[in-house]
Amino acid sequence: MASAIPTTMKAMVFDESGQVSVKEHPVPTIADNEILVKNIAISQNPSEWKFIDYKLGKPGSVLGADFSGIVVKTGKNVRGGPKVGDHVAGIVHGGDVPDKGAYAEYVKADPELVWIVPKDTFSHEQAAAYGIAFWTAVQALYNPKHLGLVEPPEKVAKPEWVLVYGGSSACGLSAIQLAQLSGYKVVTTASTRNHALLKSFGADVTIDYREPDLVSKIKEATGDSVKYGADMIADDETKKITVQAIGPSGGKVVGLNPMQSTEVDRKDVVFSNTLLSTVHGHPISLGPMHIPAAPQDRAVMVAFLKKLPQLVRDGAVKPLPIKLWEGGFDGILAGLQYGREGKVSAEKIVYRLD
Structure with a gap:
């Protein structure tokens, strides 16, 4: 050949x-x-x-x-x-x-x-x-420096709530089915027209992102116990909502905008940004932004990719x-x-x- x-x-x-x-x-x-x-x-x-x-x-x-x-x-x-x-x-x-x-x-x-x-x-x-969408969800959910969730095929011992803001994006759909596969409960936001699709990917609760008092709706649906948040839209307003939706015991939130500040107005919430380019294992430049090599990010992704064929073969991810x-x-x-x-x-x- x-x-x-x-x-x-x-x-x-x-x-x-x-x-x-x-x-x-x-x-x-x-x-x-x-x-x-x-x-x-x-x-x-x-x-x-x-x-x-x-x-x-x-x-x-x-x-x-x-x-x-x-x-x-x-x-x-x-x-x-x-x-x-x-x-x-x-x-x-x-x-x-x-x-x-x-x-x-x-x-x-x-x-x-x-x-x-x-x-x-x-x-x-x-x-x-x-590609990028699914792999970004993997990095956001499972890398220890971000949400650090339990990786499939293992499942979390006790189901906890994960908020996926922007569930109808490719990253959001990927995150929903991965979190569900790991045994977490998923609340997600998207247009009402996409709610059936989101539920077919494993979402437990779907809420229209245009709802007034969206944070209150999320808290009500989850018993105010969201522990993890993944902001798949990653603008200032969606970041604010995702952080506010975390329950009173605190938690972690990950976003997708490397230019966004990691500062939040809650001391009990840890916020990080993820950028998939770090999995390549060497420094990368994106215009004025220089991204150093991150061997841990590469190692986490390489390990997950070895599991992916079996997950696909089993129909665990679709x-x-x-x-x-x-x-x-x-x-x-x-x-x-x-x-x-x-x-x-x-x-x-x-x-x-x-």
Whole structure:
């Protein structure tokens, strides 16, 4: 299979002005500890259009993070992990260097930061959607420096309440089913039209985020005993609500905005922000923000990814709702604009590349 790998490929590449377009681009050369994947499907996150709008992409680099495809080559030091022919899905840090980025026909990846998709389970489209959103929920819920919940397949000894603010986002849906899988009770906020979906993912209580006295409604529904909060919207107002909803015994809250202050107006609530980029295990720059290497974050994620195939095989976690955007590479700019306009709700946009 390796002999059939071309030297160039289609990819969504940044130019000097910070915009992206489909160009012929070199197929990445892998190191001894890397794998090369032929992409079948990729999925979209807000980070893609933000990389463009905020001028974060470096000229000549490839856009995109989430991918699903077939391993076509492995480095000589890759042992006991993915092998040629395996269906894998994972993430890369696109927009930074020329030979990484998921919006391409081929992507090189860290074999520890992909998971092998069991046969007859997730499609490539479904697996691609299990990228940044799902992994961010894993990091927010299970990393000890954030909520530090009990990881599946283990369950918490005594059910405790977890608030997921923004449950219809891909991160929110992921957090709901993970928390439920770990034995916690979940109260979540979203538009009423999405409540049935949220309950199908494991939410015990769903409340419309537009409700007046939202904090009081959350406290009433949970007996004022919320111990953990995950703010999947991460603006100042949602942070405030999530912190206020924690019960009188205190607790932990995690947000998704690394630019947001960790200060809160309650001494009995510990607040932290999570950023998935830290799982890559090396320093990363996002515009003016420099993110140091975080070996613990990588270790937590690598350990969880080893469990994920069995969770999928058992049906313990199920696919996120997807919207297959037509056109492959030619449809990406329109899909990004759809996301930029705030039209994505309770679904992941996915593109098929083959």
